Amino acid sequence: MTWMDVRGFQLGEKGKIYREGSWGHFHELGHNFQSSLWTFDGSVEVTCNLFTLYAMEKVVGITPWDHPSLKNSFQIARTHIANGAPFSKWKKQPFLALIMYVQLQKAFGWDAYKKVFREYEKLPAKEHPKTEQQKRDQWMIRFSKIVRRNLGPFFKWWGIPISRKAYSAVAHLPKWLPKDPFHLKKG
Numbered sequence: 001m002t003w004m005d006v007r008g009f010q011l012g013e014k015g016k017i018y019r020e021g022s023w024g025h026f027h028e029l030g031h032n033f034q035s036s037l038w039t040f041d042g043s044v045e046v047t048c049n050l051f052t053l054y055a056m057e058k059v060v061g062i063t064p065w066d067h068p069s070l071k072n073s074f075q076i077a078r079t080h081i082a083n084g085a086p087f088s089k090w091k092k093q094p095f096l097a098l099i100m101y102v103q104l105q106k107a108f109g110w111d112a113y114k115k116v117f118r119e120y121e122k123l124p125a126k127e128h129p130k131t132e133q134q135k136r137d138q139w140m141i142r143f144s145k146i147v148r149r150n151l152g153p154f155f156k157w158w159g160i161p162i163s164r165k166a167y168s169a170v171a172h173l174p175k176w177l178p179k180d181p182f183h184l185k186k187g
Contacts, residue, residue: 021060023069026052037120037128038142040135042091046098053102054110064102073099074182081181085159100158103178108147115146137166149176 030051039047053064064070077099080089090097105113119142129135136155140162144151150173155162157177 021056023052026055035120037123038135038139041132043097045094046101049098050101050113065106070095070099070102078182081157085157087159087161090159103181107178112147116142133163136160137163141166141169144170144173149173151176153177
């Protein structure tokens, strides 16, 4: 997916993509890398931006934590959490939801994502999640096991509905919540 308007890539402007990136192009290309196995309800316009942010970091040098497009989202996230983190709102606000994924990236790096994605690629069809609940549960379990941290409290904090069975599957791991959840400190 992407549109054919490639003005930012034309001769004479080729350097623009390396200086500024192109959120729109990177976002649309990101859809090509999404998998329905780990993209659950409310995250279709979110998980493609993992690839947007990865490209922005690798091509332009802007880390996800410092990307200008997310600047206001940290305050929105604070308010969301303070208001009880309703999943219905999380699902409707892609940049709010993206903060959750950015927190995981900041804490555990891109390699954690790559390992989780590879795990899904190798997953036999009989183990594919079939429901939205199974997608959320498997994402939390798989990411938790890769980073060796119980992300159950983190998902609960964000209001993501996870089953008791999934919480139990990672209960043996040390619990984790971000130390600087809303970008209050630099670095």
